[in-house]
Amino acid sequence: MGKKKKTDSLSAKQLENHLKAVEDQTLLYAKDLxxxxxxxxxxxxxxxxxxxxxxxxxxxxxxxxxxAGIAHEINNILTPAMGNLSILLMKKSDLSKDLVERLETIEWSVAKASSMLHQLLDLSHEKPEKKETKDIGAILEQSLSLLKYKFVKSKIEVKKDLKPNVPKVHVDDAQIGQVFTNLFLNAIDAMEQGGTLRIAASYHPEKSAYVEILFEDTGPGILPEIMDHVFEPFYTTKDVGRGTGLGLFISYGIIEKHGGTIDVANLPDKGTQFKICLPV
Ligand SMILES: Nc1ncnc2c1ncn2[C@@H]1O[C@H](COP(=O)(O)OP(=O)(O)OP(=O)(O)O)[C@@H](O)[C@H]1O
Ligand SMILES: [Mg+2]
Structure with missing residues (x-):
């Protein structure tokens, strides 16, 4: 009898263990699922x-x-206008002061339009780039120095966090500098009441073959319905005369030509982040 009882209690224990094992297994399956x-x-x-x-x-x-197609056509129309203006202005001494002033105003406008068109045409043409091995920090510094007075005037603090292991990149530094300038100008416009612009450059060779450069401002951020359009040509939310909507489009084209990417996101707290990745 005693023996039988022992067998009974063993099998109860076994059953319990078995149930426990099944339970554990089920839990594992559930976790896997x-x-x-x-x-x-x-x-x-x-x-x-x-x-x-x-x-x-x-x-x-x-x-x-x-x-680019429209730029090409308008440029064809502007070229003779510009040529004729130059010829007229060469004869300045024969013309009245008032006429010269008016011609110079026209020349200024035409030159401005022409430079805008050329930026668009440069992007669409496969013109040879002057690529050299350059230091990102130096290009950033150059673009920052050009706008230093604007940052000070707008009470914007610039914080730089450039990691020492960031390698040099093979770029056209004038073009990349133009991209940085466009992002700085946008950040300045976004932080009218002052703020902070954080610029961070990093490189994680174990994860990616790209140098990552972040531009983070403390401006109002970008509305979701606007976000999807900011890189499109002539898309602007600024008043007429204040923005043409070409800054980010041109920047996008330049970065793409360099085999990199440019992206935008809102920061969790407040403000906008632009992320540029450039191949090493
Ligand atoms: N840092 C930013 N914070 C908030 N909005 C931004 C920021 N950068 C860009 N934007 C939005 O993206 C739009 C497009 O920017 P983009 O630089 O292409 O043109 P723009 O600044 O309006 O004119 P342009 O650069 O030709 O003078 C801006 O009008 C603005 O609405
Ligand atoms: Mg801009």
């Missing part, structure tokens, strides 16, 4: 993001082609 589900969700999210990015770059490319 949750992980697989989360991974799938993340993949779907990334796919959606990639789709959006592809649609965005296709849209920008199309609008860019359109803008």
């Amino acid at each position: 949750a992980r697989i589900f989360a991974q799938r969700k993340e993949k779907e999210r990334q796919l959606e993001l990639t789709k959006q990015q592809l649609a965005r770059s296709a849209r920008i490319a199309l609008l860019g082609e359109l803008a």
Whole structure:
């Protein structure tokens, strides 16, 4: 009898162990399922993001082609106007002061329009770039120094965080400098009441073959419905005469020509972040 009792209690224990094992296994399965589900969700999210990015770059490319086509036509019209103005202004001494002033005003406007058109045409033409191995920090410094007075005047503090391991990059420094200047000008416009602009450059060779440069301001950020359009040519929210909406479009084109990427996001607290990745 005693023996039988022992067997009974053993099997109860065994059953308990077995149940516990099944329970553990079920829990593991559930955890696995949750992980697989989360991974799938993340993949779907990334796919959606990639789709959006592809649609965005296709849209920008199309609008860019359109803008370049129009720029080409207008440039053809402006060229003889500019030539004739120059000839007239060469004969300044024969003309009245009033006439010379008016001609110079016209010349200024035509030159401004022409420079805008050339920026667009430069982007669409595969013109040879003057690429050299350059230091990102030096290009940033150069662009910053040009706008120093504007930062001071707008009470914007510039904080730099350039990691020492950031390698040099093979770039056309004048073009990359233009991109930085465009981002600085936008940040200045966004922080009318003052603020902080953080510029950070980093390089993580174990993760990526790109140098990452962040520009973070403490401005109002960008509304979601605007966010998707900021890189399009002539898209601006600024008053007429204050913005042409070409700064980010030109920057996008320059970075793309360098084999890099440029992206925009709102910061969790407040403000906008532009992220540029350039191949090493
Ligand atoms: N740092 C920023 N904070 C908030 N909004 C921004 C910022 N940068 C750009 N934007 C938004 O993106 C729009 C497009 O910028 P972009 O630089 O292309 O043109 P713009 O500054 O309006 O004119 P342009 O640069 O030709 O003088 C801006 O009008 C603004 O609405
Ligand atoms: Mg701008």
